[in-house]
Amino acid sequence: MTQAAAYDVAIIGGGIAGAGAGAMLCGDRRCLLLEAEDQPGHHSTGRSAAVFILNYGNAPIRALTRASESYLVSPPADISEHTLLSPRGHLALAEESGRAQFDALLGESQGLDPVTPERAVARIPILKQDSIFAAAYEADARDIDINSLHQGWLRKFKRSGGEVCTKARVTRLAHKNGIWEIETGAGAFQAETIVNAAGAWADKVAEMAGLAPVGLTPMRRSIAVIPAPEGHDVMAWPLVSDVEERWYMKPDAGHLFVSPADEDPVEPHDVYPDDMVLAEGVHRFETATSVEVTRVLRSWAGLRTFASDRTPVVGFDPAAENFFWLAGQGGYGIQTSPAMAQVAAALIMGQPTSDIVSDETISALSPARFRT
Ligand SMILES: Cc1cc2nc3c(=O)[nH]c(=O)nc-3n(C[C@H](O)[C@H](O)[C@H](O)COP(=O)(O)OP(=O)(O)OC[C@H]3O[C@@H](n4cnc5c(N)ncnc54)[C@H](O)[C@@H]3O)c2cc1C
Known part of the structure; x- marks a missing residue:
């Protein structure tokens, strides 16, 4: 028998990836964001060079960067009232x-x-x-106002009913009766779907869930x-x-x-x-x-x-029920974050992604490439 989970989605990691996915999902799903540190953004998100370069990375990265540009140039008013890109070269x-x-x-x-x-x-x-x-x-290379983007997404997440729990390092994951049971430093939670946005720790989180690492x-x-x-x-x-x-x-x-x-x-x-x-x-x-x-x-x-092919890992893991990867962003995780968050939200909600990036990009991102 399946029991009801307290949350539809639990996002592990409060960097730019987790915050972006949370902001895109929170109006439609009951969401929880679990962050190990006392401040989201303590790790890679708070330490980047903050540049947006169209001619950088492999083909999927370039597609995601192009697909993120208009969002960063003119973000929704509830995220930022000013553009998030400024001239640099x-x-x-x-x-x-x-x-x-x-x-x-x-x-x-x-x-x-x-x-x-x-x-x-x-x-x-x-x-x-x-x-x-x-x-x-x-x-056309530009600076990105990371702080406004990250804080804007966290603010939207909270205003739409999402809960942020800091000092909540996930230490154990178990899937029972269709529900993920999550143990953290700040207590236990239940959710139907896990989003693994744990940055450098994403393979460790997968291992907690009983999954093989994808090799990050x-x-x-x-x-x-x-x-x-x-x-x-x-x-x-x-x-x-x-x-x-x-x-x-x-x-x-x-x-x-x-x-x-x-x-x-x-x-x-x-x-x-x-x-x-x-x-x-x-x-x-x-x-x-x-x-x-x-x-x-x-x-x-x-x-x-x-990941070994330097392409992010985004999608449901075929080896587990409702375990979603949002990891392996390498040196491009800020400039690709709007498109990456939109793709993640669409895939989780079962919506089309073709208006964000091509099907070819979606399959290049899929964790299924590591599960043959
Ligand atoms: C020096 C440098 C320069 C860069 N320059 C650029 C650039 O110019 N442009 C660009 O686009 N990108 C750049 N990047 C890359 C970019 O910073 C990253 O791709 C991006 O920040 C990754 O975001 P994230 O949310 O996946 O990871 P993170 O920001 O690291 O977030 C992951 C979060 O997960 C949390 N976490 C981990 N394990 C657990 C657990 N078990 N339980 C709960 N929480 C957990 C961590 O505490 C962390 O806060 C640069 C990176 C570096 C290091």
Whole structure:
């Protein structure tokens, strides 16, 4: 006999993924959002570079990014009264060793225009012209106001009757009589459907539910904030990156942040930067520019969690009843979050997704690809 669950949907994880899915579901379903930390957004969502780049990631990522653009440009008034994207630009640089990556990037991109090394240096005077073999500029790359988006979704969730429970790390999941029983640090709950939006911990959550992991790898990415080079107003500078992904930099509240673009696989944890990795990245930045870094103002690291094909995992797991994956967003989880949340809500409510992204994208996202 099936008993009634207290909630239709329990979302595990209060980052951008869980908050977005919750905001899209809450008017139609009784929803609970369970977050391990005392603040949603403590992990990857609170540690990103906050950029929206159309020419980034594989085909499903690009489709989800394109499908998210109009929502971020003109969000619903109950989420934010102002646009969530603001101009930034992206300058991609290649040394001679990066020729193949540069050609591949140009070949697969739209709105990414080649610029001469002279023009690149005219724009960013700290760059060393002799280390630039080729450059391209994407004017449409923008900053994302993550905080407004995340808080807007959480506010909508609560106003529509959704319940947020923090300090509620899920420790056990059992499916009995058609209901998920959920044990957490803040008590026990029941729900008909689980949404696994636990970021770097999503495979651990699946294991609690008796499922095989899909093979997610959390990868550390570190950032050092340095003072703006003397005599330069960096605020209007674009994001500058090396096509071989050895470093990138971006203005940050009057300073510059520099990343070694590291992708070191780690266990899911409250991650901090590795000093050696950070130093190596800063050195690569110094080699490409005229800047000598004498002071790091602060540093941090976050986890970018990838499936083996670097495509997110979104959909019901064919190996369990009412267990929904919303994980593996890698380095693109903010810029794809509106479309990802809409897809998740539509699939959970049994509604069509064809007005969001193509069927091909939906099947690329499906966890079924790991269950053959
Ligand atoms: C340095 C860096 C730069 C980035 N730059 C960009 C960028 O410019 N643009 C972009 O689009 N993306 C970027 N990303 C990627 C983006 O930040 C992530 O893809 C996104 O934040 C993932 O969101 P999430 O909600 O899945 O994960 P998280 O924000 O990590 O949320 C998962 C939540 O689940 C909770 N949780 C885990 N286990 C449990 C449990 N058992 N019970 C209850 N709760 C649990 C955690 O506490 C956490 O709050 C960047 C990431 C990093 C690290």
